[in-house]
Amino acid sequence: MDLETQRKWDGAVAGYDLMNGFGPERRWAPWKRRLFSAMDGNILFLAIGTGQDIQFFPPGQHITAIDISPRMLEQARPRADRYDGALELRHLDVHDLDYPDATFDQVFTSCTFCSVPRPVDGLRRLARVLKPGGTIGMFEHTGSRFFPFGLMLDLMTPLTRRFGPELNRDTPANVQRAGFVNLSVEPVYLDVVKIIRARRPG
Secondary structure, rough: HHHHHHHHHHHHHHHHHHHHOOHHHHHHHHHHHHHHHHOEEEEEEEEEOEEEEEHHOOOOEEEEEEEEEEEHHHHHHHHHOOOOOOEEEEOHHHOOOOOOOEEEEEEEHHHHHOOOOHHHHHHHHHHHHHEEEEEEEEEEOOOOOOOHHHHHHHHHHHHHHHHHHOOOOOOOHHHHHHOOOOEEEEEEOOOOEEEEEEEOOO
């Protein structure tokens, strides 16, 4: 367990829903609903946070949702209890997944890989627990190729990484480095917010 990362996100709980709640969720809701509508089979959801994304999950699914922060999971519990399906919450670090190889049919993430300390390694750990041919679906914000956005995100990242996400990561490239194939990237907002889909080989 990465205790430094755990402490960072435990400390972010107090203002998390205020910062990431009503406005942002209304803005991104149609995109997240469409991404999560593909949920099927045995599903792993990485970094459930306070559970804001649960409202966008289709009913009747079997979902294991993990997070490195126990305080985030405490906040998520009431939302998880209201979910119309099987939703298990676990305190777990993506770098220390304790599931056997090829456990899950699908993995989903939402604004997660801006914050995983070793993103390529974390993605490889997810690939290990995916069945051959299993898919990953990601709603992520990333760095930008365009001026001035790329420069702004590069300048902000040394500050933001101290209390939350890194803003300039190339997550699509990290997905490929981790060994996923059939990568597709759908722009949501400029080239910063994206839906990323890929598949474990086999």
